[in-house]
Amino acid sequence: MTETTSPDAGPTRRPDVRTRAVVAAAALLAAVAGPVGVMRAFDAGRPLTAAAVAAVTVLWLIAVRQAGSATERARRLELELGRWEGESMTALVVAGAARQAETAAKARAAAAEAERDEAGAALARAEEQAAAARAEAAGARAQAEAERAERAAVDRIADEVLPVLVKRLRSGATVDAALAPHRDHPQRPLLRAVAEEIGRGERLRAAALAVCATAAGRVQALATSMHAELREMQHRHDEEVLGDLLRLDHSTAQAGRMADSIAVLTGARSGRRWGRPIPVESVLRGALGRIGAYQRVRLHNASTAAVAGFAAEGVMHALAELLDNATTFSAPPAEVHVYVEEVPAGLVVTVEDSGLGLSDSWLRRAERAVSAESLDLTTLSAGTRIGLAVVGVLARKHGLQISFRPSARGGTGVVVLIPQQLVTHPATAPAPLPEPVERAVERAGGTGPRPALTPARPAPAVPAAPVAPAVPVAAPVGSAGSAPVAPAVTDSGLPQRRRGRTMAAAAPAAAPAERPARPDGASAAARLGAFRRAALPAATATAAPAATATAAPAAGAPNPAPAGAPAPAEGAVPVQDTPGARSAADPASDASPVTEKDFR
Amino acid sequence: MDSNSSEGRDPRPSGRTPLRRTADNALKIVVVGGFGVGKTTLVGAVSEIRPLNTEETLTSAGEGIDDPTGAWGKRSTTVAFDFGRITLSASQVLYLFGAPGQERFWFLWDRLFSGALGAVVLVDTRRLADSWYAIDRLEHHGTPFVVARNNFGDPTHTLDQVREALDLPPEVPLLDCDARDRESGKQVLIELVRHLTARVEAETAGTPAAAAAPVLEESTP
Amino acid sequence: MSGRGGNTDGRRVRPGRDDDPDRLYTITRGRSRAPENAFDLVTLIVAEREPASGMQSEHARILRMCEAPTAVVEVAAELALPVSVVKILLGDLLEAGSITARHPRFAPNKARLPDLDTLKQVLHGLQQL
Structure with a gap:
């Protein structure tokens, strides 16, 4: 301190x-x-x-x-x-x-x-x-x-879950139904979301396919009825119109094939069914008729076998696609040859083109396309592949075996085996030629055949003609007013004909038009048109008798119908009445002096 | 040879009946008339084969054919001609064609009338006007023809009345027939051939077609 | 052997109903016209050959059918084909020499009326019926 x-x-x-x-x-x-x-x-x-x-x-x-x-x-x-x-x-x-x-x-x-x-x-x-x-x-x-x-x-x-779910949805189950087994699944919301999405997609897909299939079906139906109509017309008209009709027929057949292809790819039913076995020649020609370049295809067939009706359409369609490919792959003058061979396993149809030939990879791809397990629409792009995909579907459906190989002709060869179970062999013996007429007639009693055609023919009260139409009595009322003048009737009550009037009426202005009686081509359409024009008024004309009856009731009186017969149309169209009904009719009809050509 | 033998069956085979191998000349006669007048019946009555046709009625026979509403597009038209055949001799065979007489089928006529001997116009007095067009057309082309009234039972009109109504020139034969009856049909055909013969004879005699008139009288039985 | 012998009648279809897969243009191979005036409706066709194997079935049927003389119109009815199509097929056979054609002697274009001989034969034939 x-x-x-x-x-x-x-x-x-x-x-x-x-x-x-x-x-x-x-x-x-x-x-x-x-x-x-x-x-x-x-x-x-x-x-x-x-x-x-x-x-x-x-x-x-x-x-x-x-x-x-x-x-x-x-x-x-x-x-x-x-x-x-x-x-x-x-x-x-x-x-x-x-x-x-x-x-x-x-x-x-x-x-x-x-x-x-x-x-x-x-x-x-x-x-x-x-x-x-x-x-x-x-x-x-x-x-x-x-x-x-x-x-x-x-x-x-x-x-596990989704594939089953998708499968259910694809097979048409509702989302709820498809989810039912997964009620307690921990990921239920996820599953539901997925399922709804898939369900929507599936509905969309199904709707799109259904639309395509429906449209295809309608086109098929149209093509079929057009074919029937065309065939009818082909029977009715001669060469002048026939060429045009055949061209239309051909176009229709090709359009029909497109529709058939869409139908096949969308899983719809095939276009038509044949109620009988179709001979292989007809199968080949049925296929041929559906492609554009059918005239370049040569058929070599000696088989009389037939393809079962239920499969014939599919076989034809498949062959058409293959023929179409073959003609597409070979340049126009080159021919495509089709051979048919009967083998124990069935019928072998070989399509050979002499085109450039196709690469191995193409052949393999083609073979895959026609034999793959199932159709995958997403792989379709080029026209060829569409055709092959169609062939694939049809081949699987009918058990056709199809293989591709290089052709001895230099191009590609397609071998189609139609399995035996689709093939029938009709009795080959041709019907024996019936005996010549004289013997048949002699045997019948020497005086010739009986006139009666059918025992069941109705009693003679009705005119014997098998096509005797019931004269439409009620229908023509509407045309009554169109009768401008009272009908001319003879004293005996029969309608009075005036010479030449029907032809004059049918072709009032036809005289000049008649001259070029049958020029090639140009008149074909005109004739067709003429027929169409004529068809309608003709119907009107046949309706006219009743009109007459209305206009002059007395006319029908003297000639009552036989018992049981339909109301008589006896007061037939008066001359004055016909122009109205017929003026619209075919103007090309001959009113001109006799043309040599007409009668030859 | 005149009577029909009836053995209870149609002796005409259902299949084809071939001609004699010697047949080498075929002739044609056309039967025209309105629908239902009996053309097919007439052809069938005289034919040695079942009548064939190159087209069939697309609706069932007799319905809708003349339906005014079904003219085009309703497929109710018969377009065909049916035909029958008569063997005349070892070499001659006659084909009979039944053709609809309406003007809407005129396009068929060229085919049918080409080379035909002549025509039979079959009429039904209840529908006499149906035949007008056919008669007009035949007259127009100068085709020889006879008119046969398909008649069964008592006729209401005399043939003269029918001739008057049809305004037929006197040289055109007009006769009654029963289209179902073979013999009757045969007589119609014979009448036509006689008429033809008269015309040919008249022509060879240097007289134009009109000169057939006197022959007519004799050819009408 | 060739063609379809057994179904001659089976193929008698109603032409208006389209129940035949053969389109006519495939039968005629695209042709729509027969040789000009080659055949009349009643030209009688006579086969000169047997049908050959591999022949188009219509040709074969025509040859079989025409072993006895047969009119064109009958052939058409039998084949259920239009007359004009049948004429085309007959033209093929005629060209190949497989058939001969017996044309009607009454040549319609030359004379308007038949000759008396013919008429006499017809009359006689009809009276014999």
Whole structure:
């Protein structure tokens, strides 16, 4: 506790000089000031003061002396003190150092402590983190497990659930019905979303296919009825119109094949069914007729076998597609040859073209196309592939075996095996030629055949003609008003003919038109048109009798119908009536003088 | 040879009946008339083969044929001609064609009348007007023809009345017939051939066709 | 052997009903015209050959049918084919020498009326019926 005084010790180390000076100054001051003060006091009459001053001076001197000694002592002391002070300083320094050390130590300790605290906190934090990490790890593990489970579930969805679901949906099940087995599936919402999407897609697909199939069906029906109509017309008209009709027929057949192809690809029924076995020649020609370049195809067939009716259409269609390919792959003048061979397994039809030939890869692809397990519409692009896809569907349907190979003719050969179960072999013996007429007639009694055609023919009350039409009585009422003049009737009640009037009526302006009686081509259409024009008015004309009856009821009276016969149309069309009915009729009809050509 | 032998069956075989191998000349006669007048019946009555046709009625016989609403597109038209055959001799064979008489079938006529000997117009007095076009046309082309009234039972009109109504020139034969009856049909054909013969004789005698008139009288039995 | 012998009648179809896969242009191989005036409706056709194997069935049937003289119109009715189509087929056979044609002697384009001899024969024939 000494150090507290030590800083003050410094100035006291050198007291001697200063002390002596101060003592000297004080003694001098006392020596001077004392006598001066005593004298002054004596001068001023103040003895006491002088005494006092003297006393003070003496005292002062004593004090000074004492002060000096004191100062000396103080100096010594000071020195001592200085020594002490040095020591003390050293001590102090040491102490300071120590103190500093201590402070430092203390600070260190504090820091350490802080550090420790901090470390503890860090530790705590670390622990916390660890805990968190542990928790996290646990969570991750749990998650991983969950994910594994989920993946498994998803895998199951992909591998099992969805395929079944899609299958159900594709087979027409509703979304709800398809989802029914998965009521408790954890991924039910997912399944539902997928199912609804697929269901929508499926409905769309089905709707699109149905539209195509329906449209194809309508075109097929149209083509079929057009074919019937055309055939009828072909029987009715001679060469002039026939060529045009055949061309129309051919176009119709090709359009029909397109529709058939769409029908096949959309899974619709085939266009038509044949109610009887179709001879292979007709099958080939039926196929031939459906392609554009049919005139380049040569058929070589000696087989009298026939293809079962239910399969004939499909076989024809498949062959048509193959023939179409063959003609497409060979340039126009080149012919395509078709050979038929009867083999134990059935009928082999070979189509050979002499085109450029096709690469192995094409042949393989073609073979795949006609034999692949099922049709994949998405693989269809080029026309050829459509044809082959159609062939494939038909081949699978009817069990046709089709293979492609390079042809000996240089092009491609397609071999189609129509399996035996589709093939029938009609009795080949031709019907024996009936005996010549004279013998038949003689045997019948020498006088010839009986006139009666059919025993079932109705009683003679009705005119014997088998086509005797019931004269439409009610229908013609509408035309009654068109009878401009009362009919001419003979006294006997029969309608009166006026020579040439019907022809004049039929062709009032026809005389000039008649001249080019049969020019090629140009008149063909005209004739067809003429027939059409004639057909309608003719019907009107036949309706006219009743009109007559209306206009002149008396006309029919004298000639009543036989019992049971339909109302008589006896008041037939009056001459004056006919122009109205017939003026629209064929103007090309001959009103002109006899044309040699007409009658030849 | 005049009577029909009836052995209870139609002796005409259902299949084809071939001609004699010596047959080398075929002749044609056309029977025309309105629908239902009995053309097919007449052809069938005299034919040695079942009447064939090159087309068939597309609707059942007798219905809709003359239906005014079904003219075109309703497929109710018969377009065919049916035909029968009569062997006349070792070399001659006669084909009979039944053709619809309406003008809408005129296009068939060229085919049928080409090379025909002549025509039989079969009429039904209840529908006399149905024959007008055929008669007009035959007259127009100068084709020889006879008119046969298909008649069974008591006729309401005399033949003269029919001739008057049809405005037939006197040289055109007109006779009654029963189209179902072979003999009757035969007589119609014979009448036509006689008429033809008269015309040919008249022509060779240098007289134009009109000179056939006197022959007519004798040829009408 | 060739052609379809057994179904001669079976193929008698109603032409208006389209129940035959053979389109006419495949039967005529695209032709629609017979040789000009080659055949009349009643030209009698006589086969000169047996049907050959591999022959088009219509040709074979015509040859079989015409072993005895047969009129064109009968052939058409029998084949259920239009007369004009039959004439085309007959033209093929005529060209190949497989048939001969006996044309009507009454040539319609030259004379408007038949000759008396013919008429006499016809009359006689009819009276014999």
